[in-house]
Amino acid sequence: MASPRRRRSRKRTRRQLQGWGAVAAAVAVVWAAGHWAAVWPVLAGVLGAVVVCGAGWALLRAHRLAIGEDRQWRAQEEARARELSMAEVDALSWQDFEMYVAGLCRRDGCTKVVVSGKSGDLGADVIGYLADGRKLVVQCKKYAPNRSVSSQDMQKFVGTARLEHGADVALFVTTGRMFTKAALGLALRQDIVALHRDLLGSWVKGARLESLIPLNGSGGGTARRPPA
Structure with a gap:
């Protein structure tokens, strides 16, 4: 059994430890408070930057999606309007x-x-002169929308457009969906402007003829004064 002196010594030691613990806790609180005042603006700034960047990315993604959807809608509407006219x-x-x-x-x-x-017009359904004086000869083929223009059709026009009619610009226009590969190749080699259904x-x-001529053939010919 411990003596009264030893018990008093233990109590004194316990009280000292408790005192020093309270002092250490107070110092820790003061230290944390002092450093937190310096650290929290940085943490708040980082957190704010993360939030702003995330919101900006979300807005940019939504904007891009909206632009893409708008372009797709416009393209569909333009195609629909063109088909209504066609x-x-x-x-x-x-x-x-x-x-x-x-x-x-x-x-x-x-x-x-x-x-x-x-x-029997030898391929010259329409004849006229462009504003710069070039002679325009047009072959018109009123075909079903799903029909293609054959190379035979193109060959006939190639053989008459310039030799028979002196065309500077030879234009083959059709309501058909396309020209066959052979027909289009012949048109390009012979400088025939080929306008399929989409063109x-x-x-x-409302597209101007001058803007369409270079698309499927350069048009050829040189500018000259219109006939009187």
């Missing part, structure tokens, strides 16, 4: 189609535009 063109007779193409030429500044309106649709919707 549906009206599809309803024309072949004679009316030639008259319609002649009207598009006049709209785009062509002069002295005439329509043969008959068979015709653009022309119908």
